[in-house]
Amino acid sequence: MLSQTVEYALRAVCHLASTAPAPQTTGQIAEVTKVPPAYLSKVLQGLRQEGILKSQRGIGGGISLVKTPEEVTILDVVNAVEPIQRIRTCPLGLKTHGVMLCPLHRRLDNALAMMEDAFKNTTLAEVLADPNPSTPLCEIVNPAR
Amino acid sequence: MLSQTVEYALRAVCHLASTAPAPQTTGQIAEVTKVPPAYLSKVLQGLRQEGILKSQRGIGGGISLVKTPEEVTILDVVNAVEPIQRIRTCPLGLKTHGVMLCPLHRRLDNALAMMEDAFKNTTLAEVLADPNPSTPLCEIVNPAR
DNA sequence: TGAAAACTGGATGTCAACATCCAGTTTAGG
DNA sequence: CCTAAACTGGATGTTGACATCCAGTTTTCA
Numbered sequence: 332m333l334s335q336t337v338e339y340a341l342r343a344v345c346h347l348a349s350t351a352p353a354p355q356t357t358g359q360i361a362e363v364t365k366v367p368p369a370y371l372s373k374v375l376q377g378l379r380q381e382g383i384l385k386s387q388r389g390i391g392g393g394i395s396l397v398k399t400p401e402e403v404t405i406l407d408v409v410n411a412v413e414p415i416q417r418i419r420t421c422p423l424g425l426k427t428h429g430v431m432l433c434p435l436h437r438r439l440d441n442a443l444a445m446m447e448d449a450f451k452n453t454t455l456a457e458v459l460a461d462p463n464p465s466t467p468l469c470e471i472v473n474p475a476r
Numbered sequence: 477m478l479s480q481t482v483e484y485a486l487r488a489v490c491h492l493a494s495t496a497p498a499p500q501t502t503g504q505i506a507e508v509t510k511v512p513p514a515y516l517s518k519v520l521q522g523l524r525q526e527g528i529l530k531s532q533r534g535i536g537g538g539i540s541l542v543k544t545p546e547e548v549t550i551l552d553v554v555n556a557v558e559p560i561q562r563i564r565t566c567p568l569g570l571k572t573h574g575v576m577l578c579p580l581h582r583r584l585d586n587a588l589a590m591m592e593d594a595f596k597n598t599t600l601a602e603v604l605a606d607p608n609p610s611t612p613l614c615e616i617v618n619p620a621r
Numbered sequence: 622t623g624a625a626a627a628c629t630g631g632a633t634g635t636c637a638a639c640a641t642c643c644a645g646t647t648t649a650g651g
Numbered sequence: 652c653c654t655a656a657a658c659t660g661g662a663t664g665t666t667g668a669c670a671t672c673c674a675g676t677t678t679t680c681a
Contacts, residue, residue, distance in 0.1 A: 335668080341584075342580070358627090367670060369670065369671045370669065372629085376628085376629070386629090387678080388627055389677055389678025389680095391679060392627055392679080393628085394628085405583070424510070435490050435603050439486075442594045445587075446477075446591060450587065458579045458580050480639070481638075502657080503657090518639090531659090532648085532658085533646075533648055533659085534656060534657060535654095535656045539658085
């Protein structure tokens with residue numbers, strides 16, 4: 332449903348949010364998030380080009396968030412990697428474009444809108460602050476057993 | 477977000493629902509739904525193998541719904557083509573499996589659940605009965621202008 | 622200033638989704 | 652029983668997502 336690349340990107344920014352504003356190297360992020368390092372490098376490049384992340388070369392460098400975790404939403408990250416394609420005109424290309432989606436596509440787009448909204452209303456800071464026993468990347472803080 | 481194949485499958489079953497219980501040939505469906513005929517044939521085969529559609533060979537044959545439009549939901553069709561993958565265990569493979577999703581994946585799965593619910597609560601009959609000026613496959617019945 | 626750390630960009634490989642084509646099979650109806 | 656209609660299954664082609672590798676560039680710090 333959500334692409335693998337989106338999943339990787341979200342893991343990475345969540346980790347960066349948890350260490351913000353300190354930068355992390357691609358290797359560090361890859362290890363924590365369990366994303367293939369070579370591919371993560373490409374994903375992070377994309378996020379940098381979209382203005383979500385910034386990078387610093389050389390010793391002590393790495394990748395960090397451009398904004399604070401409070402200012403970045405899940406939707407920002409999703410849209411930077413693979414924008415949610417809302418259905419705005421009839422996919423069959425009929426002249427009924429504009430607001431006149433047929434009942435089927437109206438419903439499909441409503442579902443997309445719900446998802447978009449949910450993502451728009453969640454910041455990285457909220458994810459980090461969630462009163463959940465596991466940390467954002469799933470390592471147990473308070474094992475139940 | 478939703479694959480092209482799911483879109484094609486939904487168009488096809490919507491058309492079949494509108495003509496139910498009369499069968500339609502692959503060619504007829506392809507024309508109305510504007511789906512590549514050769515590919516539609518494969519999609520319909522999949523839906524038949526999943527028990528959503530049935531086929532009849534020979535003159536006068538074609539494809540038709542197994543159940544009535546009232547009994548088939550959008551989710552039935554979506555799941556037959558490309559099941560919605562809920563997040564049930566930690567995608568990082570950490571030992572925190574079960575109900576212990578981290579805040580990030582809990583939110584992603586909630587979004588999937590919302591979509592799943594929306595699809596589960598809409599039958600083909602409801603789509604057809606929608607008080608919308610355009611028919612399920614977008615041809616205008618009452619042009620506004 | 623030089624060497625190691627770290628990102629950058631391009632080339633390349635793999636695989637599944639999307640798509641097409643056709644020979645074969647089944648069936649209705651004359 | 653024969654022919655045209657219609658589905659079926661396999662082979663094949665195309666493209667983009669996922670993934671890897673490496674040579675090149677930038678930067679820090681000793």
